[in-house]
Amino acid sequence: MLRQLRERFGGPLAVAILSLLGFWLILMVTLPQLQMIDYSLRPNLLPAQQGGPEDGWTLANYATLFANDIHRSIFFKTLWSSVLVTLLTLAVSYPLGWYLAKVATPRQAALCILLLIIPFWINEILRTYSWFIILSFSGPLNEVLMMLGLIDRPIRFLSGDGGVLIGMVYAYILFMVFPVYNAIESLDDNQVRAARDLGAGTIRTHWRIVIPHAKPGIATGCIMTFMLAAGSYAVPSLLGSPGSRWFTQIIYNWFFEGGNWNQGAAYAFLLLVLCIGFMSLVMKIFKVGLGDIAK
Amino acid sequence: MTSQRLMAFGLRFYVVVFFLYLFLPLLVMAAATFNDSRFPTVTPWDGTTLKWFGELAADSGMWQALANSAIVAVGVLCLAVPIGIATALFLNTVSSRAKPFLYALILSPLLTPGVIIGISTLIFWRQLGVSGGIFLTVLGQATFIAAYVMLMVTARLQRFDRTMERAALDLGASQWQMFRRILLPYLKPAIYSAAVIAFLQSFENYNTTLFVVGYDTTLTVYIASKVRTGLTPAVNALGLILILVTVVLAVAYEVKRRRETARSVKGV
Amino acid sequence: MDGSVRLEEVVMRFGDFTAIEKTSLTIGSGEFFSFLGPSGCGKTTLLNMISGFLTPSEGQVLIGGEAMGKVSVNRRPTAMIFQNLALFPLMTVFENIEFGLEVRGVDKRTRREASERLLALVALEGSGPKMVTELSGGQKQRVAIARALAVEPRVLLLDEPLSALDLKLRQHMRAELKAIQRKTGITFIYITHDQGEALTMSDRVAVMSAGRIQQVADPMTLYRSPATGFVAAFVGENNRIRATVIDAEGERVRLDAGSLGELAGRAVGEPRLHNGDSAVLFVRPEHLRPVGEDVSGPRFQATIEAVHFEGAWVMLETRLEAFGELLRVQLGHEVSRQYTDALAVGQRMAFGYDPADAVVLPDDGSPMVDEATGEMVETEQRTKRAGDSHA
Numbered sequence: 001m002l003r004q005l006r007e008r009f010g011g012p013l014a015v016a017i018l019s020l021l022g023f024w025l026i027l028m029v030t031l032p033q034l035q036m037i038d039y040s041l042r043p044n045l046l047p048a049q050q051g052g053p054e055d056g057w058t059l060a061n062y063a064t065l066f067a068n069d070i071h072r073s074i075f076f077k078t079l080w081s082s083v084l085v086t087l088l089t090l091a092v093s094y095p096l097g098w099y100l101a102k103v104a105t106p107r108q109a110a111l112c113i114l115l116l117i118i119p120f121w122i123n124e125i126l127r128t129y130s131w132f133i134i135l136s137f138s139g140p141l142n143e144v145l146m147m148l149g150l151i152d153r154p155i156r157f158l159s160g161d162g163g164v165l166i167g168m169v170y171a172y173i174l175f176m177v178f179p180v181y182n183a184i185e186s187l188d189d190n191q192v193r194a195a196r197d198l199g200a201g202t203i204r205t206h207w208r209i210v211i212p213h214a215k216p217g218i219a220t221g222c223i224m225t226f227m228l229a230a231g232s233y234a235v236p237s238l239l240g241s242p243g244s245r246w247f248t249q250i251i252y253n254w255f256f257e258g259g260n261w262n263q264g265a266a267y268a269f270l271l272l273v274l275c276i277g278f279m280s281l282v283m284k285i286f287k288v289g290l291g292d293i294a295k
Numbered sequence: 296m297t298s299q300r301l302m303a304f305g306l307r308f309y310v311v312v313f314f315l316y317l318f319l320p321l322l323v324m325a326a327a328t329f330n331d332s333r334f335p336t337v338t339p340w341d342g343t344t345l346k347w348f349g350e351l352a353a354d355s356g357m358w359q360a361l362a363n364s365a366i367v368a369v370g371v372l373c374l375a376v377p378i379g380i381a382t383a384l385f386l387n388t389v390s391s392r393a394k395p396f397l398y399a400l401i402l403s404p405l406l407t408p409g410v411i412i413g414i415s416t417l418i419f420w421r422q423l424g425v426s427g428g429i430f431l432t433v434l435g436q437a438t439f440i441a442a443y444v445m446l447m448v449t450a451r452l453q454r455f456d457r458t459m460e461r462a463a464l465d466l467g468a469s470q471w472q473m474f475r476r477i478l479l480p481y482l483k484p485a486i487y488s489a490a491v492i493a494f495l496q497s498f499e500n501y502n503t504t505l506f507v508v509g510y511d512t513t514l515t516v517y518i519a520s521k522v523r524t525g526l527t528p529a530v531n532a533l534g535l536i537l538i539l540v541t542v543v544l545a546v547a548y549e550v551k552r553r554r555e556t557a558r559s560v561k562g563v
Numbered sequence: 564m565d566g567s568v569r570l571e572e573v574v575m576r577f578g579d580f581t582a583i584e585k586t587s588l589t590i591g592s593g594e595f596f597s598f599l600g601p602s603g604c605g606k607t608t609l610l611n612m613i614s615g616f617l618t619p620s621e622g623q624v625l626i627g628g629e630a631m632g633k634v635s636v637n638r639r640p641t642a643m644i645f646q647n648l649a650l651f652p653l654m655t656v657f658e659n660i661e662f663g664l665e666v667r668g669v670d671k672r673t674r675r676e677a678s679e680r681l682l683a684l685v686a687l688e689g690s691g692p693k694m695v696t697e698l699s700g701g702q703k704q705r706v707a708i709a710r711a712l713a714v715e716p717r718v719l720l721l722d723e724p725l726s727a728l729d730l731k732l733r734q735h736m737r738a739e740l741k742a743i744q745r746k747t748g749i750t751f752i753y754i755t756h757d758q759g760e761a762l763t764m765s766d767r768v769a770v771m772s773a774g775r776i777q778q779v780a781d782p783m784t785l786y787r788s789p790a791t792g793f794v795a796a797f798v799g800e801n802n803r804i805r806a807t808v809i810d811a812e813g814e815r816v817r818l819d820a821g822s823l824g825e826l827a828g829r830a831v832g833e834p835r836l837h838n839g840d841s842a843v844l845f846v847r848p849e850h851l852r853p854v855g856e857d858v859s860g861p862r863f864q865a866t867i868e869a870v871h872f873e874g875a876w877v878m879l880e881t882r883l884e885a886f887g888e889l890l891r892v893q894l895g896h897e898v899s900r901q902y903t904d905a906l907a908v909g910q911r912m913a914f915g916y917d918p919a920d921a922v923v924l925p926d927d928g929s930p931m932v933d934e935a936t937g938e939m940v941e942t943e944q945r946t947k948r949a950g951d952s953h954a
Binding site: 001004005008009010012013016017018020021023024025028029030031032033035036039092095096098099103110112114115116117118119121122123124125126127129130131132133134136138139140143170173202223224227228230231232233234237238248251252255261264265268269271272275276279290291 | 299302303306307309310313314316317318319320321323324327334335336337338377378381382384385388389390391393395397398399400401402403404406407408409410411412414415416417418419420422434437438441460469470471474495498499501502505506515518519522523530531534537538541542544545546549553
Binding site for chain 2: 614616637638641642643645646649650653662663665666667710713714
């Protein structure tokens with residue numbers, strides 16, 4: 001590797017490139033992750049006990065999750081809700097991706113993409129906060145619904161998981177729209193025309209032609225959205241209630257309220273395993289590789 | 296025919312609704328800034344006021360948080376941009392059997408939840424005696440922002456015609472001169488774009504920051520704590536200002552990028 | 564200044580694929596020398612060894628009598644003009660031309676003087692401040708030439724630089740390149756798959772096939788006395804007729820072509836032919852002419868299958884009655900007018916030739932031209948393989 005770099009860039013630059021890459025991959029990516037796993041496998045000890053007889057590897061921190069009903073149910077709720085967020089986001093994004101890629105004129109598409117990018121540039125916290133205002137008990141949504149006579153007393157949107165789901169779909173939608181749009185855009189228009197010409201209806205055309213072509217984009221969008229949803233702290237802490245906690249909040253509590261970092265590390269690692277598992281599953285279902293995901 | 300026309304109409308209607316959904320929350324938040332109500336809301340409307348801007352300006356905690364965010368963002372820029380460029384050059388140059396593995400490792404920060412990057416950074420550096428604060432925030436954020444920079448630089452690098460390099464060497468340039476005079480100028484637009492994105496990503500980051508920020512406060516952490524505790528429309532005023540700044544930046548960036556794309560297309 | 568180039572027993576291997584078989588060659592200082600061959604024949608590999616982008620697996624390259632083994636690309640007294648020109652798109656014309664001087668630390672005024680002088684040489688005065696992206700194809704070509712000449716190379720290497728231009732411009736640039744070469748006295752090494760380019764510009768041409776130099780000669784010799792079957796088939800057009808040698812004594816060789824009767828031609832190749840050897844007679848389409856029943860000597864009785872009117876001449880595709888093989892005949896203006904009525908599909912005609920114009924070579928199984936497509940059968944396979952291992 002050094003040889004190829006030196007041939008192209010010369011010695012000093014090759015060394016600089018490898019140093020930066022090594023610093024990043026070793027000190028910022030790999031070792032911290034390994035350290036976290038190591039942490040998760042050790043008991044939470046007082047400084048005096050460290051290195052003592054009790055300091056050894058154990059799976060006790062992982063057993064906690066299965067012993068604690070509340071934590072376990074939150075873990076699975078986080079899993080299912082994140083899957084739900086992913087599917088909802090896909091359902092909302094696909095028609096838009098299709099519109100941008102194949103229906104809109106180039107000028108319309110350019111305008112829409114600019115409009116899409118603007119909220120993306122705005123803080124996740126602020127985007128979530130605006131939903132907090134809308135969904136609050138005396139907020140505009142309740143007012144509008146009451147004015148229309150659809151309800152006769154305000155609804156507590158923020159007490160269940162509903163608010164969290166809405167906020168997450170809103171917060172992560174662009175991570176779905178762009179990969180789907182990019183993938184559909186590379187489809188040859190003539191394929192769609194040919195399918196239509198051969199008598200396929202709209203749904204069949206999408207099911208047989210467009211979606212198979214857009215697979216890598218859909219997979220990328222799903223993986224990113226799931227990862228962001230399962231790993232979200234901002235949205236559930238702003239739009240959720242004490243009764244609808246997210247797994248990330250449990251992790252946070254282990255670190256900064258329970259003071260048991262080892263336990264927190266074990267939970268964090270489980271969250272990572274969850275995301276890796278979902279990613280592998282999606283890549284397998286859609287038969288795409290890592291190279292397709294980084295567009 | 297009619298069913299297809301209905302479908303097309305439905306799609307257009309959907310797009311309009313989608314963009315309403317995208318922007319309405321932001322408008323509501325902006326509007327709430329001007330409501331003379333103790334709580335951030337637009338209903339009921341208690342009269343129009345600008346006093347929340349004044350209150351925001353007087354909030355020294357906010358100014359401190361803003362300064363911290365700026366320091367962190369600059370730190371991330373200085374770390375993530377060189378790493379991202381180096382990684383892109385590495386991937387573009389090297390072919391080795393270990394490359395698929397390295398590539399997966401390089402992409403992994405993008406596919407790892409932000410909280411986990413924060414947690415692992417926090418744990419690792421505590422072992423070395425460093426506790427949470429601005430320094431760790433920079434490291435934690437740069438971990439995944441470097442990967443974004445890498446993707447953006449790689450996208451441009453892939454379109455680079457390597458005959459250009461050969462031509463430079465053939466004309467007597469050293470490899471360093473080739474890099475300085477040919478490759479770097481070519482990558483410049485992508486590097487600037489990546490720097491802007493890196494700055495914004497850092498500025499708006501919450502999930503990673505939350506774990507590594509320690510007793511310091513960045514703007515997003517500050518806003519989040521305000522939202523959960525002493526909630527007043529001053530937060531909206533801050534939000535509105537941030538939105539306006541980002542909108543202006545976003546539009547400027549897009550316009551510049553499009554102009555450059557148009558020019559490069561014409562050039563080829 | 565000695566701009567001679569010597570290749571001493573160079574070999575180039577990529578893995579187990581040998582791109583260049585053992586080759587030795589000397590190119591004189593100030594010569595316009597071309598490597599001609601189909602794509603994948605190894606000519607670009609040779610050029611890259613001279614420029615220093617590739618190091619030969621065996622043997623060595625000498626420029627001006629100096630061994631180049633330890634001399635890296637950026638220190639060799641060569642300059643290359645690339646197929647896609649590789650102008651620096653973010654620089655002006657001036658900056659492009661001066662780049663080579665800039666990296667050598669030449670001061671700004673001297674640089675500007677040099678580039679002004681070179682722009683005058685390539686007839687582009689006043690274009691210096693323009694961006695190269697604003698130039699036309701021909702102008703870019705000239706900038707590329709000026710940029711290469713700016714570093715005062717002893718050898719200029721040209722890698723099919725005209726292939727991107729349209730026909731008119733290409734022909735014009737041929738004359739211009741030749742003129743520049745004469746004016747500067749620099750050794751030009753030109754590689755191309757276009758025989759027209761090689762034959763019109765070069766002092767000498769090396770015809771290459773399958774990693775081997777087939778023949779090195781001046782254009783006239785190459786055309787009149789091809790040394791191998793490949794050269795005969797690749798340079799210009801040729802009809803091939805297989806036959807057995809019956810008299811190999813002297814310059815004129817007599818052949819037995821079975822039902823076609825006795826044929827004759829000049830022997831040019833090495834090794835010499837012996838009686839009983841199987842051989843190939845090459846007759847160019849333009850050397851065939853209609854003959855009457857009464858004329859003695861070699862004659863081909865054939866049926867016309869197609870008539871292509873090309874303006875200055877007529878090309879006939881005929882089928883040999885005896886062999887069933889294709890025979891292409893090119894008739895000049897005078898002759899075709901004389902035979903206007905006879906030149907129709909289905910007509911039978913007899914063609915003869917002067918044995919002094921025909922060449923007899925050993926039947927070495929060298930690459931043959933595919934009758935239907937006119938392509939080199941074996942070469943094509945080789946191209947594919949070469950492409951695999953280079954990329």
